[in-house]
Amino acid sequence: MKNDVVSYFLELVSIDSESGNERAIVDKLKKDLEELGAIVEEDDCASKIEGNAGNLYAYFPGTINKKPILLCAHCDTVVPGKDIQPIMENGRIFTDGTTILGGDDKSGIAEILMAIKQIKEKGIEHPPIEVLITVSEEIGLLGARNFDISKLQAGFGYALDTHQVGEVVIGAPSQISFQINFYGKEAHAGVEPEKGLNAIRLAAEAIALMPNGRIDFETTCNLGIIKGGTATNIVPGLVTVEGEVRSHNKGKLQKVCEEIEQAVISTVHKFNANGAKASFHFELKKEYEAFLIDRNAPVVTLAEKALQNLHLSVDIKVGGGGSDANIFNANGLPMIIVGTGMNNVHTTEEDILVDELYRGTAFIEELIHLYAEE
Structure with missing residues (x-):
C-alpha cells in the first residue's frame, strides 16, 4: 500500500x-x-x-x-x-x-x-x-x-x-423512479399511416403535461430516458419513458407522482375519445427514504x-x-x-x-x- x-x-x-x-x-x-x-x-x-x-x-x-x-x-x-x-x-x-x-x-x-x-x-x-x-x-x-x-x-x-x-x-430526499410504456399501433408509414397510432406522439403529448425540473425548494422531477421506434417507415407502436421524483416531503413526492400518472391517463383518454386504441403501463419504484x-x-x-x-x-x-x-x-x-x-x-x-x-x-x-x- x-x-x-x-x-x-x-x-x-x-x-x-x-x-x-x-x-x-x-x-x-x-x-x-x-x-x-x-x-x-x-x-x-x-x-x-x-x-x-x-x-x-x-x-x-x-x-x-x-x-x-x-x-x-x-x-x-x-x-x-x-x-x-x-x-x-x-x-x-x-x-x-x-x-x-x-x-x-x-x-x-x-x-x-x-x-x-x-x-x-x-x-x-x-x-x-x-x-x-x-x-x-x-x-x-x-x-x-x-x-x-x-x-x-x-x-x-x-x-x-x-x-x-x-x-x-x-x-x-426520498426518491421514486418511474417507467411508463405508451402503446400505440404499428403501421407502414408510407402506405397506410392512418391505420397506425404513433406512440411517440402519444408520449410527447403526455410529457408536455407532466411536472418537470425544480418543483419547489425540496422537490425535483426529471424525465431522463425515452426509447421508442424501430424505423422511419414504421409508425411506432411502443415508447418507454423513464424518470425520477425526489423530495424531502413525503406528501409532495406522492403528489408529483400522481400528477405524472394523471398526465398519462388524460392523454390516453383524449386519443381514445377520437377512436384510437391507445394504452399504457405505469410503474413506480421507491428507491430510498x-x-x-x-x-x-x-x-x-x-x-x-x-x-x-x-x-x-x-x-x-x-x-x-x-x-x-x-x-x-x-x-x-x-x-x-x-x-x-x-x-x-x-x-x-x-x-x-x-x-x-x-x-x-x-x-x-x-x-x-x-x-x-x-
Missing part, C-alpha cells in the same frame, strides 16, 4: 470499477485493509445484484473500549470509467477528458485508509473502527441495500461521498468539532442526492455524508485538488481521535 494519500488515490482511480464490475478494486482493497490489520469479509452481494464483487466489511480492533466508529464509501464509478489515466498538474488531478476521474468515491476510500494507516503508524490509541466499502452504489445503492446491517456494531457512521471537505450533509438528522446529534457535532480543530470551514446542509446514508438511516443507524474534495462528479470534467485529499485525510484522523477522547 502506498504511503501518501495522493499516490494511493492515483493508484485506485487507475483500476477499472464501473458499477457491477468492481472485482479488481475489491481485491485490491481487501489486501490493503488486511495489511493495515483489519479483519475483512466480503459478502455475497454479487450473486444478488448480478455483479462480480461483494461489499467489503473491515473491522479494526481498538485499543479503547468503546463502540466502533463507522466509515463508509463506495468503490464503483459511473461510466465512462474504463482505462482512466489521471493527470496531476499544479496541485490538481484530472483526466484527458475522455473518462471520469473516479474521485466519486475513491477519494473517500483513499482518505479513510490513509487516515487509519497514519493513526497506526503514530501509535495513537483508538476505538474499534468499522470500514464498509460498498459496490454498485451508483446504480441504485444496490450494495448497501443488500448488506447485512446486523453486522455493524457502531452507534453512528459517516459516508464519505460528497464534495468539498467541510461539507456536512445531515439530510437527503429521506432522512434528516438533528443538527445537535453527536454524529454531527463530532464532525463539526473535528473540522473546527483543523481550522476548516464547516458547511452543514441538507442535500439533494441519495447515497448509502439513506439506506443506513432507514435501518436505524444514524449516518451523515461528509465531503472528500471531489468536483464535477459524473462528468469527464471531474477533478480534485491535492490539498483536498490531504485535508480529507486529516479530517478522518481527527474524527477518530476526537471520538476516542469522548
Whole structure:
C-alpha cells in the first residue's frame, strides 16, 4: 500500500470499477485493509445484484473500549470509467477528458485508509473502527441495500461521498423512479399511416403535461430516458419513458407522482375519445427514504468539532442526492455524508485538488481521535 494519500488515490482511480464490475478494486482493497490489520469479509452481494464483487466489511480492533466508529464509501464509478489515466498538474488531478476521474468515491476510500494507516503508524490509541466499502452504489445503492446491517456494531457512521471537505450533509430526499410504456399501433408509414397510432406522439403529448425540473425548494422531477421506434417507415407502436421524483416531503413526492400518472391517463383518454386504441403501463419504484438528522446529534457535532480543530470551514446542509446514508438511516443507524474534495462528479470534467485529499485525510484522523477522547 502506498504511503501518501495522493499516490494511493492515483493508484485506485487507475483500476477499472464501473458499477457491477468492481472485482479488481475489491481485491485490491481487501489486501490493503488486511495489511493495515483489519479483519475483512466480503459478502455475497454479487450473486444478488448480478455483479462480480461483494461489499467489503473491515473491522479494526481498538485499543479503547468503546463502540466502533463507522466509515463508509463506495468503490464503483459511473461510466465512462474504463482505462482512466489521471493527470496531476499544479496541485490538481484530472483526466484527458475522455473518462471520469473516479474521485466519486475513491477519494473517500483513499482518505479513510490513509487516515487509519497514519493513526497506526503514530501509535495513537483508538476505538474499534468499522470500514464498509460498498459496490454498485451508483446504480441504485444496490450494495448497501443488500448488506447485512446486523453486522455493524457502531452507534453512528459517516459516508464519505460528497464534495468539498467541510461539507456536512445531515439530510437527503426520498426518491421514486418511474417507467411508463405508451402503446400505440404499428403501421407502414408510407402506405397506410392512418391505420397506425404513433406512440411517440402519444408520449410527447403526455410529457408536455407532466411536472418537470425544480418543483419547489425540496422537490425535483426529471424525465431522463425515452426509447421508442424501430424505423422511419414504421409508425411506432411502443415508447418507454423513464424518470425520477425526489423530495424531502413525503406528501409532495406522492403528489408529483400522481400528477405524472394523471398526465398519462388524460392523454390516453383524449386519443381514445377520437377512436384510437391507445394504452399504457405505469410503474413506480421507491428507491430510498429521506432522512434528516438533528443538527445537535453527536454524529454531527463530532464532525463539526473535528473540522473546527483543523481550522476548516464547516458547511452543514441538507442535500439533494441519495447515497448509502439513506439506506443506513432507514435501518436505524444514524449516518451523515461528509465531503472528500471531489468536483464535477459524473462528468469527464471531474477533478480534485491535492490539498483536498490531504485535508480529507486529516479530517478522518481527527474524527477518530476526537471520538476516542469522548
